[in-house]
Amino acid sequence: MTRDRRLAWINGLLLPLFNVLTAFLATAVVFLFIGVDPIEATKILIYGALGYDEGLGYTLYYATNFVFTGLAVAVAFHAGLFNIGGEGQAYVGGLGIALVALYIDPTLSAWLVIPLAISGGLLFGALWAIIPAYLQAYRGSHIVITTIMFNFLASALMVYMLVHVLREVGQMSPESRNFPEVVWLPFVHDVFARFGYNIAKSPLNLSILVALFFSLLVWFFLWHTRWGFAIRATGKSNDAAVYSGINPKKIIVVTMCISGALAGLVGVNELIGVQHRLFLNFNYGYGFGGIAVALMGRNHPVGILIAALLFGILYQGGAELDFELQNVSRDIVVVMQGLVILFCGGLEYLYRPLLIRFLAPIET
Amino acid sequence: MENSHIAIELIDVDKHFGSVHANDKVNLSVKTGTIHGIVGENGAGKSTLMSILYGFYQADSGQIKVFDKDFISTNSRQSIEAGIGMVHQHFMLVENFTVLENVILGSEGGALITESLEKARIELTRLAKEYGLEVELDVAVEELSVGMQQRVEILKGLYKGAKVLILDEPTGVLTPQESDELFRIFEALKKQGVTIILITHKLREIMSITDYVSVMRAGKMVANRQTSETNPEELAELMIGRKVLLNIDKTKAKSGDPLLVANNLEIHNEQGIKRVSEVSFEARSGEILGIAGVTGNGQGTLLKALAGILPLSKGSIEILGETISPKKSLNPQELRNLGVAHVPEDRQRMGLISDFIASESALLGYQNDKEINQGVWLKRSLVKANCESIMEAFDIRPTNPDLMSSNFSGGNQQKLILAREFERNPQVLIIGQPTRGIDIGAIEFIRKRIIEMRDAGKAIILISVELEEIMSISDRIIVMCDGEITGTVDAANADEATLGMMMANVLPSDKQNTEAQYDS
Numbered sequence: 001m002t003r004d005r006r007l008a009w010i011n012g013l014l015l016p017l018f019n020v021l022t023a024f025l026a027t028a029v030v031f032l033f034i035g036v037d038p039i040e041a042t043k044i045l046i047y048g049a050l051g052y053d054e055g056l057g058y059t060l061y062y063a064t065n066f067v068f069t070g071l072a073v074a075v076a077f078h079a080g081l082f083n084i085g086g087e088g089q090a091y092v093g094g095l096g097i098a099l100v101a102l103y104i105d106p107t108l109s110a111w112l113v114i115p116l117a118i119s120g121g122l123l124f125g126a127l128w129a130i131i132p133a134y135l136q137a138y139r140g141s142h143i144v145i146t147t148i149m150f151n152f153l154a155s156a157l158m159v160y161m162l163v164h165v166l167r168e169v170g171q172m173s174p175e176s177r178n179f180p181e182v183v184w185l186p187f188v189h190d191v192f193a194r195f196g197y198n199i200a201k202s203p204l205n206l207s208i209l210v211a212l213f214f215s216l217l218v219w220f221f222l223w224h225t226r227w228g229f230a231i232r233a234t235g236k237s238n239d240a241a242v243y244s245g246i247n248p249k250k251i252i253v254v255t256m257c258i259s260g261a262l263a264g265l266v267g268v269n270e271l272i273g274v275q276h277r278l279f280l281n282f283n284y285g286y287g288f289g290g291i292a293v294a295l296m297g298r299n300h301p302v303g304i305l306i307a308a309l310l311f312g313i314l315y316q317g318g319a320e321l322d323f324e325l326q327n328v329s330r331d332i333v334v335v336m337q338g339l340v341i342l343f344c345g346g347l348e349y350l351y352r353p354l355l356i357r358f359l360a361p362i363e364t
Numbered sequence: 365m366e367n368s369h370i371a372i373e374l375i376d377v378d379k380h381f382g383s384v385h386a387n388d389k390v391n392l393s394v395k396t397g398t399i400h401g402i403v404g405e406n407g408a409g410k411s412t413l414m415s416i417l418y419g420f421y422q423a424d425s426g427q428i429k430v431f432d433k434d435f436i437s438t439n440s441r442q443s444i445e446a447g448i449g450m451v452h453q454h455f456m457l458v459e460n461f462t463v464l465e466n467v468i469l470g471s472e473g474g475a476l477i478t479e480s481l482e483k484a485r486i487e488l489t490r491l492a493k494e495y496g497l498e499v500e501l502d503v504a505v506e507e508l509s510v511g512m513q514q515r516v517e518i519l520k521g522l523y524k525g526a527k528v529l530i531l532d533e534p535t536g537v538l539t540p541q542e543s544d545e546l547f548r549i550f551e552a553l554k555k556q557g558v559t560i561i562l563i564t565h566k567l568r569e570i571m572s573i574t575d576y577v578s579v580m581r582a583g584k585m586v587a588n589r590q591t592s593e594t595n596p597e598e599l600a601e602l603m604i605g606r607k608v609l610l611n612i613d614k615t616k617a618k619s620g621d622p623l624l625v626a627n628n629l630e631i632h633n634e635q636g637i638k639r640v641s642e643v644s645f646e647a648r649s650g651e652i653l654g655i656a657g658v659t660g661n662g663q664g665t666l667l668k669a670l671a672g673i674l675p676l677s678k679g680s681i682e683i684l685g686e687t688i689s690p691k692k693s694l695n696p697q698e699l700r701n702l703g704v705a706h707v708p709e710d711r712q713r714m715g716l717i718s719d720f721i722a723s724e725s726a727l728l729g730y731q732n733d734k735e736i737n738q739g740v741w742l743k744r745s746l747v748k749a750n751c752e753s754i755m756e757a758f759d760i761r762p763t764n765p766d767l768m769s770s771n772f773s774g775g776n777q778q779k780l781i782l783a784r785e786f787e788r789n790p791q792v793l794i795i796g797q798p799t800r801g802i803d804i805g806a807i808e809f810i811r812k813r814i815i816e817m818r819d820a821g822k823a824i825i826l827i828s829v830e831l832e833e834i835m836s837i838s839d840r841i842i843v844m845c846d847g848e849i850t851g852t853v854d855a856a857n858a859d860e861a862t863l864g865m866m867m868a869n870v871l872p873s874d875k876q877n878t879e880a881q882y883d884s
Contacts, residue, residue, distance in 0.1 A: 004767065225740050226731045233728065236717045242673055243706070243714045244729035245697025 006360040010352070014359075016296055016303070016344060018351045020310070023339040030335055034327055041321060041328070048320025049313040055320065057188065057202025063312030064204075064269045067211040069290025070308050071218050072125075072263035074299035078222055079255035080235035085132060085147025086263040087287025088154030089125040093264020095161060096124025097271050098176055098278035102166070106180035113183050117272050118210065118265070125264015126257040128154060133256030137249035143256070151287070162280060175279035185273045207269035214262060215301040221258075231255050263287060292337060296344040311337070370432065371396040371528050371559040372417070372448075377426035379412055386412040387423070388583040394528070394576075396431075399550055399560045401570040401591070404580035405603055405803060410563045413580070414530050418450045419443040430528070441470075449521025450530045455513050459506040463499055464488070467520050484523065491522050496552045510658075511542040518549065528559040535569060536829070539658050540864030547573045565603075567596040579603055604804050614815050617839040620649040623684060623792050623823040624670070630678035631662075631669045638677070639665035640847045647792065647823040652814065654838025654855065655827045658867050662847035663827045664709055667796045670825065671706035672696040684791055700729055705785035709796030709827065715781040716769045723751035723765035726784050754783040759809070775806030782810060786817060793817060793824045799833060811837050831863060845869040 028038035049059045069086040076083035083089075100120035104113055132146035162174040171177075188204040222228035234241040234251040241248050270282045293311055297303030318333030343350070372394040379387040386409045394400045404410045415421045417428070419437035428435045430446045437443045440450075457466050464481060467488060473480035485501060492498050499508070499515050508516070514534060521529050535543040550560055550573060562574060570577050571591065579587040579602040587602045624647040631640040640662040647653045657663050668674040670681065672688075672695050681688040684702050688694055696706065706729075708714040716725035727736075727747050736746050751765035758779045760772070769777065778798065785793065798814065799807040815837060818824055828834050834841055841858055843851040843866035851866030 004771070224742055224744065226737055226742050227740075229724070229727065229731045229742060233717060233720070233731075236719045237713060239710070239714045240717050240728060243671075243696060243708055244731070245672070245695050245700065247695070 003360050007356070010355045010359060012298060012300075012303070014355055015348070015352060016298065016307075018355070019343040019348065020296065020340060022347075022350070023336070023343040026339045026343070027332075027336050030332075030339075036325060036328060041325065044321055044324050045313070045317030048324075049317035052200070054200035054202050055316055057200065057204035058319075059309070059312040059316040060208055061203040061205070061269065061274070061312070062315040063308040064208045064211045064273075065266050065286040066289055066293045066308035066311045067215060067304060068265040068269070069263050069286050070293030070297060070304040071214060071290075071301065072259045072261075073290045073294035074297070074301070074304060075218060075222070075231075075262060076255055076259040077294060077299045078228075078235045079231045079251055080238070081136070081252065081255060081259070082144050083129070083147055083256065083259045083263075084144050084291065085129060085150050085260070085287070086290045087283060087285075088147070088151035089128045089260040089263035090266035090283040090287050091151075091154040091158055092128040093121040093125030093261075094267030094271055094278060094282060095158065096120035096122075096127075096264065097267040098166070098179070099124075101179040101183040101272060102176060102278075104180075104183070106182050108182065110182050114185065114272065117183050118268055121264040121267045122261040123264075126261040128264070129256040129260025130253065133253045136256075137252040143252075158280065162278065166278060173279075176277050179272060179276045183272050184276055185268070203274040205269065205273035207265075207273040210265065210268055212305075214265065215305055218262070219301040227254075263290070289337065292341040292344065295348070296340065310340075314340075369396060370394065371430070372561070373429040373432075374413070375427040375429070377413065377416060377423045377428065379409075379416060379421060379423050381412075385583045387416070389426070390580075390583075390585045392578055392585060392588075394559060394561060396527075396559050397554060397557045398575040399554055399562060399573055401562045401564065401574035401577040402580060403565060403567065403570055403577060403599060403603055405565065408580040408603070409583040410580050411532060414450065414532060414561070414563060417443065417448060417530065444524050444526070447525060447527035448530065449518075449524060449526025449528065451514065451517040451521060451532065451534060453532045453534075453536060455517055457505045457513060457516060460504055462502050462504055463508070463516050463519075464501040466505055466516055467523050469520075471524060487523060488519060491519060494556060495522070495549065497522075497549060509542075510537045510660075511539075511545065514538070514546065515549070518553075522558075526558070528561065529553065530561045530563070532563045533565070534562070535564065535566065537659055539868040540860065541868050541870065543569070567599050570599065571596055614837070615819070617651045617818065619651040619839070620821065622646040622648045624825070625682040626670075626679070627681070628679040629666070629669065629676060629681070631665050631674055632677050633665045633668075633674065638847065640669070641678075643679075643844075643847075643849055645842055645849070645852075647825050649791070649821045649823045650818060651840065652818050652824040652826055652838040654834035654841045655825065655844060656831060656834045656841055656863055656867060657829075657844035659829050661844050661867075663844050664796070665847075666844070667706075667709060667794060667825075667827050670794050671704070671708070672699040696729065697732065700788075700790075703789075703791035705788065705790035705793045707781055707785050707793070707795040707798060709800075711774075711778055711781055711797075711800075716777060718768070718770035720769055721766050722755070722760075722769055722772065722780060723748045725769040726751040726754060726765070726780055728784070730784070730788065754787050755780070757787065758783040758813075773803075775802035778802055778810065779806060782813060786813065791822060793822055795824060796827045797829065798826070799828075799830070831860060835860070835863070843867055 031038040031041050048055050050056055069090060072086050073083055097117045097120045100117040104116060128150060132143055132150055135141040135146050136143040166176040167174055168177045185205045185207055189199050189201050192199050222232065230246045231251055233244065234246055234248050238248050266283055266286050271278060275282065289311055293304055293307040297307035314333055314336050318330060318336065321328045321332060322330040370393050374390055374392040377387055377390045390413060402410050412421065416423050419439045419442055422438060430448065435446055458469065464484060468480055468484045488501060497515050497519055499512060499519065505513060505516060518529065534546060538546065553560060564570060574591045577589050577591050577594065578585055579599060581603060626643060626645050629640055629643040630638065633639045643666060655663050665674060669676060672693065675693045676688060676690045678690060683704065686694060686702060712718060716728060736743050748765045752763065755763045760776050760779045760783065772780065795814065798810050814824060826838055835855060835858055838855050841853045841855055842849050843863055845867055846869065850869045853863065
């Protein structure tokens with residue numbers, strides 16, 4: 001194997017693997033501190049997430065959300081943009097989905113209504129990203145700052161929409177009425193049942209196919225189209241992009257729209273997939289989780305699928321830990337997530353010199 | 365310690381960077397109070413050697429003696445204490461500090477700097493008188509000319525007690541006249557017993573100023589000579605290891621129609637600062653138009669405007685049937701489609717993308733070409749095949765389109781860019797610094813290719829800071845100073861002295877443009 005190839009393996013596979021393992025090791029130490037046997041905890045976590053079909057369903061359902069937000073962060077990252085606004089874009093994207101679901105003629109075919117609802121999510125997610133993008137491209141306001149601010153704006157906007165516009169008359173809680181059934185995405189257990197297989201009920205629905213489809217699309221777009229080339233060129237070298245005739249300002253706006261649109265798909269899973277209504281904070285944590293997923297997945301769709309699965313496992317397994325063990329609360333998920341972000345993001349290259357020295361030494 | 369006969373002695377100094385043997389058992393001895401030149405091609409290991417002396421790197425093995433004392437330096441402070449001062453190629457000055465503030469940087473003394481400022485003022489006035497290094501002390505450095513900034517660097521070294529001054533390519537940014545002034549300062553320093561080590565690749569300087577010269581090639585010290593007993597031909601051969609053609613044979617240009625006509629251009633750079641004004645010229649087919657000038661006199665800005673990267677503020681460019689004006693600009697993509705190729709000055713940042721594989725760098729600027737796109741699909745296998753074929757045509761090594769661009773040597777990177785731009789059969793070529801920082805073999809190859817393009821009837825605009833390059837391959841030369849054209853010369857009658865004066869804009873006005881007005 002050539003040295004280049006070995007380096008690629010180190011960067012692409014070994015490094016994330018070592019980072020995640022370190023994060024788990026650190027989590028084990030946390031467990032020891034709170035008086036929990038880490039091996040016992042690991043068993044519960046793995047079994048809870050993967051051991052039986054309902055748990056697995058939950059894991060994949062969580063993972064679906066992380067695929068969307070992970071892809072969103074990754075696409076922006078290829079253009080050199082750090083989109084912290086996945087949270088808000090997912091939220092407002094949900095509004096787009098809900099508006100289609102609530103106001104469309106329910107007698108239409110599901111084959112038309114569902115794609116329209118998905119488009120609503122794409123469109124609103126993109127719209128929520130376009131203002132920070134414009135400000136970055138043409139006014140020089142830093143995208144990190146503006147997208148964070150837009151998360152708060154999204155939050156305020158959604159409270160207003162749910163309390164004053166979409167809340168059903170006479171209803172106390174800030175949520176919309178139920179969507180008509182035609183826009184519901186089928187649950188996986190229902191699909192299986194139709195073919196005669198009975199599996200336990202879980203929130204897992206066909207959004208997971210949407211997530212896989214968009215993963216493939218993002219991969220093709222970034223590496224097999226001229227627009228993907230332009231985005232990557234801009235991300236790697238602004239000067240080279242300008243030299244080649246690419247307008248980086250346009251790239252910023254277009255890329256952020258794509259990024260926001262992808263984040264806007266969280267609502268496909270949460271709203272038309274599971275809850276069938278719009279409610280407060282359905283997006284909670286997925287936007288930020290997506291940053292960790294993209295970091296861990298090396299901004300590549302395949303890596304993102306794996307990382308999203310891992311985060312799904314953490315979410316579902318963490319819930320199981322909370323249920324099974326007295327001195328563990330669900331917040332342990334946040335701790336684990338934090339440690340994964342720390343080791344995969346902040347300390348990304350911790351092991352790189354070591355790995356290179358042992359596996360790909362410079363030939364002399 | 366000044367009484368020692370040998371200022372610096374290196375014994376078997378060895379340094380590896382990974383697989384690169386940057387310094388291979390280097391021996392050198394520099395006599396106190398002499399000017400000692402070190403020549404070598406880029407990458408020969410000169411800068412590494414000096415960085416070891418200055419404490420930036422540590423040698424893997426070997427011994428260093430400074431004024432007969434064993435010397436191991438792990439940072440620049442230790443080197444300064446041992447009496448070594450360094451003037452870097454790129455100045456290490458705080459632009460918006462005054463000269464005085466810059467000089468005391470790193471030796472501020474107590475918490476309050478007023479006292480040390482006053483001390484420094486007295487000391488500097490003394491030094492300036494002693495060595496003829498007059499500089500105004502209370503002016504911000506950014507307001508000084510490059511030559512003056514260099515003096516500040518030298519003063520900084522002397523102020524810190526340097527007995528040995530190392531200068532890395534000090535004349536790269538100077539006009540010939542400023543260089544002469546610098547050499548006069550060297551003489552004054554030498555008289556006061558200061559030892560000077562001059563790193564350069566310009567043989568003319570070595571011959572005119574140094575007492576001794578050492579030649580490096582591929583990490584080894586290959587020769588030590590007394591300057592009076594050697595000649596440029598011998599040095600060049602030692603540097604390269606074989607005889608070289610310093611001048612390329614070319615036939616007389618057969619110039620045809622003007623393909624690019626620039627009228628009265630005024631251009632602002634990215635920061636909105638006016639860098640070019642009242643520039644007019646024409647580039648004809650079958651002819652190489654060289655644009656000479658000291659770095660930073662507007663040539664770079666002009667190049668970018670010709671390539672469509674910067675807009676015009678005034679004037680117009682007629683190019684291949686289109687007209688560019690402040691109102692109507694063409695972007696680099698549109699210009700490429702028109703038949704304008706651009707080899708940028710900065711190959712690392714602009715010409716290619718270090719983190720892209722070679723085939724992707726070879727696509728830069730041509731990613732929208734019809735042949736490689738089918739609908740939305742970019743045909744990567746075809747991109748790779750194209751890259752392979754241009755790699756063979758231009759002898760780019762390794763011939764591997766999947767290799768990261770950053771893993772190619774400078775010469776091969778440059779050849780990749782030239783191959784990309786030349787292979788699309790452009791009509792007008794805008795070429796910036798085609799051979800900067802690359803090895804002699806690649807330089808010959810590239811210059812020949814440029815002349816081939818000329819003979820194929822293309823109009824070529826060549827910008828280079830190497831006067832030698834401009835003079836050896838262009839047919840007509842315009843000289844820029846401070847954003848304006850200060851002279852137009854036919855390459856056949858060009859001589860370095862006249863060009864140098866034009867570069868500094870000190871040529872008596874009646875001589876300007878008279879020698880070689882283009883007869884059209």
